Amino acid sequence: MKRFLRATLAAGAIAMAAFASHTAEAQDKGKVFYMVPTLLDEFQTASVEAITNFMKEVGYTVEAKNADNKTDLQQSQMNDVIALKPKAIILAAVDFNALVPSIEKARAAGIPVMIFDRQIKTTKSDFTSVAGTVEIGYVAADQIQGLLKTKNGSVKGKVLQVLGDPADPYTLEIQQGFEEKMKAFPDVKIISLPAMQWEASNAGTIVSDQLVANPDIDLIFVHAAHLAVAAVASLEAKGKKPGEVMLVSSNGAPVGLDLIRKGWENVEVEQPLFAQAAALAMFADKVINKQEIKPGKYDVLGLESEVTIESWGANIKIPGAAINKGNVDDTKFWGNLKPPATPIKPVE
Amino acid sequence: MSARQRAIIEFMLDNLVWLLLIVVLAAFSIGIPSYFQIGIFTNIIEDSTYVGVMAIGLAIVIIAGNMDLSVESVAGLTAMVTGILFCNGGIGLGYTMAPVEWLAIPVSLLLAIAVGGIIGFSNGLLVVKLRMNAFIVTLASYIWVRGLVLALSGGRSAQGMVPELRIIGIPIDPILLPPSALIAIVSFIGFSFLMRRTPFGRHITMIGGNPIATFRAGIKTDRLILVSFILAGAVAGIAGWLLAIRTSGATANLGVGMLFKAFAAVVIGGVSLKGGIGQLPGVYAGVLLLSAIQTAINLMGLPAHYTQLILGALVLAAMLIDTLKLQIRQRLA
Known part of the structure; x- marks a missing residue:
């Protein structure tokens, strides 16, 4: 009886150990x-949460490193992280060019690098998930053309464009896209x-000064929603109504x-944060296992997105949306802070 | 040289920054289209509000021979506290003091002063009791307080200040200035009086000039230094409160970069970084000068980098003028 009990217990222990190891493997890749x-920006803070949760759904544990908008700090963090030999690095670069050597170093060490939100075209990476900053400028230009036409009868008028920090390529690319499309007018x-x-x-100061110097401003285009609040x-303060x-x-x-709900803002050009983060999780297994990523159309949280193979690697572009009073409550927009209910599934 | 001539030269040296401000305003008014108008001048005064108030506390600590790098982050923190409690959008909780709604003004202001004062107290305590270097102590506060802002907000923003507070940032019709600008002006007048006409102000200046001699004269230097840090924190708290009202909300990076502007204003205003020298009206002129230049850059459409170039050059010029003033005073003596 004792022998039977011991054998049963041993078999149970082995089975449990096997199950535990299998579960651990399935849950933690x-x-x-x-x-x-940086974390001083709502988009970036929300991106940490979204990437952490979506990657967890496909089996990876994410640890975020905040560079405080400092290129040198991010370079040094990259060096530290490479030494820890993670499964992959997801990079949203402070500076699009300055991080190129760090990407090359990581890839040389066999660590795949996935680029998030801030596209880097000057070196190879393993996967890029972006809405496209230049494209955000395009979408904004289209919307602004429509608004000016409605107000003035044709696409004419005065627009105040308030950029972000001039040392940040992100804002410069939005400006590039916007001004490129507006050249025709x-x-x-x-x-x-x-x-x-x-x-x-x-x-806020820029808007105050310009409203005095150019009282005929038709439209203000700011490159981030938190700047819109101050605008x-x-x-x-100048007595304007919504x-x-x-x-x-x-x-x-x-x-x-x-601000859209309160009538102050007409259009918000969305960076599809949830979809951008979800795309990373969908393709994480393929990137980490060095499997081929096939070009074509993919459904990312209901948004038709396209994977192309570019000179810098596989690139998924997710369309940015224009949010206005008519669709502002749609839960697909990350600004409504309602993450998708269905878990992310890796691409087969 | 007659006593009258000497007095005139002394007066000129003491108020050099005001003269510079007048010259700069005149030059911009002539050279930049649409600069010369009431709206622009009221903008300059309004924009000087929060940096100006922040610079008051910073100047007091510097005159006392110390340094406070934490004022920017303290302002960021009190702006966020005000935003979270009294905004109704984003992470704002939208508290009101109904049925006596105007109570939101004193309550939020006192809260901002208290939060700032507590951080100032902790800075002062470490400097006075543990004899730690003020630069290091306040540098640490600069970092951890901004971290606290981030932790409190989770990186998110508050937006839509309740109307009873927002009114502080809206210009009043006949004078075209918002109450916030008047608060800044009254603060400068009040603290100038405190520094010039009261034993507290004179002792603070004496400590900055020669702390050992002041101590030997029986003045409680440690207590006064502690009070100077508490004042700097409390005043930075007011600056943050004004900032939240001005922007009708708070973001985690609100106020970033203002420490540099406040420092520049203090130095341009004639406060010696060695301590013991400086007057608050000069600091206000320094803030107005910076704001006038910033407005000119905005109107001219110059790239923003010019602001930093000009600011750097101004600080350098102020230091040179300071050295020159000392030499002239030595000759006069």
Whole structure:
């Protein structure tokens, strides 16, 4: 009897150990580092949460490293992380070019590098998930053309463009895309000024000054929703009513959506944060196991997205959406802070 | 040289920054289209509000011979606290003091002063009791307080200040300035009086000039240094409160970069970084000067980098003028 009991217990222990090891393997495929450029910005903070949760759903543990918007710090963090030999690195670069040597070093060490949100075209990476900053500028330009036409009868008028920090390529690329599309309309005068360090009160000051110097401004285009808040405060202080001066912003943060609901903002060009993060999780297994990623159309959280094979590697582009009063409550927008209910499934 | 001539030269040296401000405003008014108008001048005063208030506390600590790098983050923290409690969008909780709604003004202001004062107290305590270097102590506060802002907000923003507070940032019709700008002006007048006409101010200046001699004269130097740090924190708290009202909300990076502007204003305003020298009206002129230049850059559409170039050059010029002033004073003596 004793022998039977011992044998049963031993068999049970072995079975449990086997099950535990199998479960652990299925649940934890290893660690991935997410190099986030800053946490002083709603989009970036929400991206940490989204990437951590979506990657967890496909079996990876994510640890985020905040670079505080400092290129040198992010480079040093990359060096440290490479030494830890993670399964992969997800990089949202502070500076698009300065991180190239770090990407090359990681890949040389056999660590795949996935690029998030801030596209790097000057070196090879293993996967890129972006909405496209230049494309955000295009979408904004299309929307602004429509708003000016509705107000003035044709695409003409005066637009104040408030950029983010002029040292940040992110804002410069939005400007590039926007101005490229607006070139076709010489009757639109664009005044462009940067809000240093993406600081809201700097944007407020610019709006205050320009409203005095150019009282005929038709529309203000700010490159981030938190700058729109300060712009609205300045409009209000100058006695303007909601809608009197049109306002367009980008990134789709919750505060931007609130401003649309209150009637101050006309359009918010969304960076599809949830879909961008979900795409990383969908393709993580393929990237980490060095499997081929096939070009073509993919459904990412209901958004038709396209994978192309570019000179810098596989690239998925997820379309940015224009949010206005008609669709502002749609839960697919990350600014409504309702993550998708269905878990992410890896691409077979 | 007659006593009258000497007095005139002394007056000129003491108020050099005001003269510079007048010259700069005149030059911009002539050279930049649409600069010369009431709206622009009120903008300059309004934009000087929070950096100006922040610079008051910073100047007091520097005159006392110390340093406070934490004022920017303290302002960021009190802005966030005000935003979270009194905004109704984003992470704002939208508290009101109904039925006596105006109570939101004193309550939020006192809260901001208390939060700032507590951080100032902790800075001062470490400097005075543990004899730690003020630069290091306040540098640490600069970092951890900003971290606290991030932790409190989770990186998210508050937006839509309740109307009873927002009114502080809206210009009043006849004077075209918001109450926030008047608060800054009154603060400068009040603290200038405190520094010039009271034993506290004179003792603070004496400590900055020669702490050992002041101590030997029976003045409680440690207590006064502690008070200077508490004041700097509390005043930075007011600056943050004004900042939240001005932007009708708070973001985790609100106020970033203002320490540099406040420092520049203090130095341009004639406060010696060695301590013991400086007057608050000069600091206000320094803030106005920076704001006038910033506005000119905005109107001219110059790339923002010019602001930093000009600011750097101004600080350097201020240091040179300071050295020159000392030499002239030595000759006059």
